[in-house]
Amino acid sequence: MQFRTKIQVEKSAFPIDYDSKILLLGSCFAENMGMKFDFFKFQATTNPFGIIFNAVSLEKLIRRIVENNKFTEKDIFFHNDLWHCFEVHSEWSNPDKEIFLSNLNSILELTNQQISSLKHCIITLGTSWIYRNIESNEIVANCHKVPQKQFVKELLSINQIEESLQNIVSLLQSVNPDCKFIFTVSPVRHIKDGFTENTLSKAHLIAAIHSVFNQNFSTSLELTTNQNQKNNKLSRITHHSSSITYFPAYEIMLDELRDYRFYTEDMLHPNQTAIDYIWEQFLINHISESVYEIMDEISAIQKGLQHRPFNPNTESHQKFLNNLKLKMTTLEKKLPFISF
Known part of the structure; x- marks a missing residue:
């Protein structure tokens, strides 16, 4: 007798090993996964500019990284005794303007150097809800406790998210064509937006990611089919042709675990048991079996x-x-x- 539904996770054709250089970007769940990679000593960098929840802000930051477009005084502002930047998390805010700009540009330079050798980029989207600065008309990654009257809250459409994700893939693959992408949706519940609004937000993220995945797969299928026709061969094409995969962290949390005992006290964030279980499913399907023994040694x-x-x-x-x-x-x- 089965007492729960089991989420089927597709096994990656491009598994991670200890030669893989990994970049994790996105919500606080990316931080949870990053801590696991750090524990097992993989070559992983997590959110170099801090937690970023929405796809548009991620695209803007990745474009800056790829183009090595340095931060300047026009990109920062002073508020509550600190210098901030609407593109990055407040963990980098600093009371000294010169130090702040120097720190941001040092991270930018380092990340720009890293992306050319990436094997995997793992992107975890948190929400479709964004805040747009009224004065600049720009979507911000973080409001930095600036009064809410200076922003308009909006819901990104599926098309907007899809466009940003396509741009992210194109930007990174323009300097690193071999980079593989793993997209996932954070299982953290953004209840401050409202229960129905949170569900709608996650639905937009899932729909957009799968649209990008399907387009990427269709392109790979077309290219492989054309090549097969040239070679007078017919082969079975699978999803493994795609450089994009989807890991269902959100679905595992909602359908497999599906109980408040797997949440922290705020009833919004996965607790350590849930994080460990989701990591285990990721490990089984996205990490090469060849490194399991080394992982066990490192764990010990x-x-x-x-x-x-x-x-x-x-x-x-x-x-x-x-x-x-x-x-x-x-x-x-x-x-x-x-x-x-």
């Missing part, structure tokens, strides 16, 4: 580093530390980019 080391003994000066604990150090040194030699 990480747990060892977190261990707090009652008696740290005992001979047995010193032996434990020496053994742990040996494991770390061995792994660091095998994978030089790893550092504990």
Whole structure:
């Protein structure tokens, strides 16, 4: 007897391994996934400019990164004793204007250098609701507690989101044609927008992502079919022809877990059990089995580093530390980019 529905996740034809350089962008759920990649010591960068919830703001930021378009004084403003930028998260806000601009442009330069060697870009969209600055008529990534009367709240249409996602793919693939994309929708519930409004918002995101996926697949299918005709061959084409895949984090949360015991106390965010389960489904389908053994070794080391003994000066604990150090040194030699 089955007591729940199981979400079918398509296994990736381009699995992630320890040679993969990964960029995670988007909502706070991207941060959750990024922490998992960090724990297992993958070559992953998460939200270099902080959490970004909507597709239009992500597109604007990626365009700036690809074009290496530096931030200037016209891109920033002073409010509540800090310098801010409407394109980035408030975690980067700073009381010193020069330091703020320097930090933003340093991150920009570093990310610009990284994108040419990316193997995977994972984008997690949070909402279709956006705020448009009335004075500039620009959609902002973050309001930075500027009075709400300076903004108009809007719902992005499916077409608007789709266009931004297509542009994101085109921009990154213009400098890195081999980059693969994994799109997902955050399972975090944005109830401040309203229950019905949150559902509508997520529906727009899902519809737009699948439209982009289907268009990308159709193009891949057409190119492969043309090539097969030239070679007088007929082969079975699958979704693996596409450079875009969809990971159903939102659906797993709503349909497989489907219970408030999998939420934090605010009843909006997935709790650690839910995050661990969603990560497990991601691992099974998007991470190469060839690295599972290394992941287990890294996990054992990480747990060892977190261990707090009652008696740290005992001979047995010193032996434990020496053994742990040996494991770390061995792994660091095998994978030089790893550092504990």
